[in-house]
Amino acid sequence: MKRLFSKIVAFFEKLSLKSRISLVFALSTFLLLMFTIMFSYQSMSNILTNKLHATFNSNLQQIRLSMENTIEDLNYVAQQIAFSENLTFKLDDYLHSSPSYDRVKVYEDIKNELNVIQFSNPGIGLSLLYLKENDEYLFYNHGVKDEFSLDHEPLLDEGYNMHTYGPHISMEQYKNKYVLSVARKLDVNYADDIYIYLESNLDLTNDLLEVDNVLNHADYIILDDTRQIIYSENETFPFNSSFNGNEKGYGKNTGFYWFEESTEKGWSIVALIPISEYNEEMNQWVILMIYIAILFVFISLVVSLLLWKTLYKPLNEFRHEIKLMGNNNFHSEIVHTKIPEFVDLINRFRNMRVQIVSLIQEIEQKERKRADLEVEKLKHQINPHFLMNTLDTAKWLAISGNKKELTGLLTSLNKLLYYNMGKLGILSTLEEELDSMKQYLMLQQIRYDFEYVTNLNVPKEILQAPIPRFILQPLVENSLYHGLVDEGTIEITINLEGKMIVIEVRDDGRGMTREKMNEILNDQSFKQTRNGMGIGLNYVKRMMERTYGNYAEIEMDSMVDKGTVVRLRIPYIKGDMK
Template identity: 75%
Template sequence: MKSPFSFDNISLKNRISLVFAISTFLLLMCTIIISYQAMSNILTNKLHDTFSSNLRQIRLSIEDTVDDLNYVAQQIAFSENIGYKLENYLQYPPSFDRVKMYEDIKNEINVITFSNPGIGLSLLYNKQQDHYLFYNYGVKQEFSLSHDPLLAEGYNMHTYGPHISMEKYKDNYVLSTSRQLDVRFSDQIYIYLESNLDFTNDLLEVGSVMNNANYMMLDENHNIIYSENATFPRNSTFPSNKQGFGKQNGFYWFEESTKKGWSIVALIPIAEYNQEMNQWAILMLYIAILFVLISLLVSWLLWKTLYKPMNEFRHEIKLMGDNNFHSEVVNTKIPEFVDLIDHFRDMRGQIVALIHEIEKKERMRADLEVEKLKHQINPHFLMNTLDTAKWLAISGDKQELTSLLTSLNKLLHYNMGKLGILSTLQDELESMQQYLVLQQIRYDFEFETSLFVKEEVLQAPLPRFILQPIVENALYHGLVDEGTISITVKLERLQLVIDIADDGKGMTPQQVEELLHKQTIKQTNQGMGIGLNYVKRVLERTYGADARMEIASLVGKGTVVTLRIPYIKGEKA
């Protein structure tokens, strides 16, 4: 005897409550034990990658700016035209030609610098006379050729790190380059170029991911040559490491080094870094853990405990709706379902018995109607044929009489075969041809017949006696005095399509509608419609909805009767 507190006796309502309670408890436990550590590691790595990528972009931007400065300086230094005019300018005494030479040199330098939008202040500086000339913008009085820090040193060319611009009315930090020119009459002429970008706003803030980040620049000895943070003053040493990141004096720092020795360092306050981490953690916690884990866990438990049995029970009901009564219903072990399943099984048994009884009655009625139609057709045809044989005998035409009786014998032997046994397309066509031979003998007007069929479909099985009634209707009710009957058999998309066409008087749309859709056809003196109704009923009985008969007709033009039958590949005899 089962205990009243057994799980099998728990109702559906209590099971749902229990499942949700267990899922909530498991969610809390998983959140406390796993989520914080896992998300902390994931977000730390993600933020490290983000900051490293940001620093890499800043480093590339600074290097591109330095390269632009050096490239423009080289363009000016190696310009033969500028060098030639500069030498002439230095030799000319004050005159109109010297002024014109000055403007020419200035314009050529401006053309080179203007084609490089990253170039700001540009000028030539005479160190011996402490005098600058050919400048494109205003210059401060305290102009100096060299600045701290020295970022890179080369042959006759120096690149200086971030310093206050020498352009008048401009106090932004810029990068600059100076290069000595090779002038024949003076060895104290230098090119001075500044970047057109604000070092702080345009270069250091490229792709910045944190608003309160500060930046520093270090030389190859890790001395600070530029700093935005007072905690790490200029000219002091910064304790960096090979890993490229760390923690120092309340800041997280990330370093991006260059091949020339100097490096960029980003300083992020620990409080803001943790705030960024917490925002990521909260977002991922609620989205990933809350929704994904709850959805997956609860969905799986509901599917396992409740939905799976309910779905199987629903599937059983659907199978019964599709006339499948042989499947077993799942045993859910849920009290509410046990009672429902018992009633369902009783109902299913009653429905199966009722359907079998109805099918049996319908089958008997269909067989009787088919037999009745067949016997309605055969006596009419046999009487006409024997009447023709009588007159041939009286006339003494033995050859025609012999041909008629031979064809009649073959036709009766085929048509009197056991009802319900399928024939082949080849046998059905031969029987139809025997019928046409009989009609050509007894008809008092000439008609032609044509047959188009591929050999590959001749062995296809199909019901007996479905072509002759259609051909008979074409002869009796289609042709007038003379005409043509053509039979075409083709294969379309696994269907055998048989067209019987005549060029006779045709039918009205009302007659076509009556032949196709009325269940019973009123018999006329000529038997109009009985044969077609027989064919239609045989197709319904044999193939159900998979086969159909179509009629296309125009008055005065003729009629085409089309049979569409499922194609089954037959074996050759």
């Protein structure tokens, strides 16, 4: 037995995915059909019979509740009108007053109040006040038929000063639908008896009796408390004939299955279903339950389990492995399967993954080298005009004999060039960067004799923080050549805000337009000018991106004739370059 089982397992493992699915579905279908034929029919027949009875009874209960709710709504509105002291007072005033303007006004007031009550109860159809002896009706909201009569047949429920009628043809003009109605006597001091008459706004046949109807060919009859038929949709059980029931509330009668729902008032509703229709429904329910409930659920469970083990589990593992690769995890191997198609697919995928990793590493190395070369190129590409003009200034200082300024000029130039071209690495300290910026400002003051003031505010505790070289000089140069004219103030403020160093260079010069700011910030090309060192803000942006990635940012605000502010935010790295 064990050997046979081993052979079956070995055979199954050699099958392709298509063969496995076909075999599993064939076995599942065969076993299910055998189980259905042998065990299901008798038990399901009993279950479905009880289910149909419960469904029919539930349908009748809904119809009974709908009719009772309609009658309750009619009684409520009639009671609301009868107990309204304001309406009774105005009606008494109207009936006892002679024709006049005031009487017309009272009529309109009564009409409006009745309309408000009716509008707040959309289930009300025809409504009017009826003077019985005079056979006169007042305050009607719709047209009334000429044959209107307060006493209708059949009488559904009789109460004190209030009767419920129906189902009967509506007394509303041009309306020939079955409705329910209520007539209630009003307590008004008048020679004639006055009644409020209300009809339901629903078509009894279409709106009540067909609510959630289970069978398309079901007919309904309504019985009064003496079991006389007061409403019938079936010619076999005519109006005013009697209907015999039983205590169970269902049975057979003259070729029909019937189900009865009784009310506390004594009247009841009976649903009539032809026996052929009932049996047809039974057969439909049997087929539906067999093929949908048992077949679908059982086969789905069994086949889903088998497919999960043979197909969906490897697929999900393969998807997870692809997802890990998308998250930069290139080394996980999750899928373990013996399906030939999957084995070939996984091997191809993993070979492709190895090639992708190799290409990514190669591209990253090339991009890193290219970025480093671009940054170094920008840093060392000093404007030749700047050097020539500086040396020309030194020449004229030598000729004029101004040794002190000449010495200061050459010293600053020497320090600036050493800081720019020396093999000092990419990073320097904030203190060294500030010193280089001061040397640049000293050169510019000697060359152009500018009348400007430089204010520097920086906390001592961050002077040794490492930052990229030459990111302050372009900001100051921007203030000199895009901001100040011949005089002004440059404020350099450096603060520590949380874990960020905020460097702010502010001038009170000419400012610039929004378009000019965007051009400076977004320009990716290298453009040298005839003034300054020519490194520019493009170098600053490249250096910040190279060093900090997305953790640093540069901002610029400017107003024409007000000045410009350039602001850098870079991560604070606590340390000492020395």
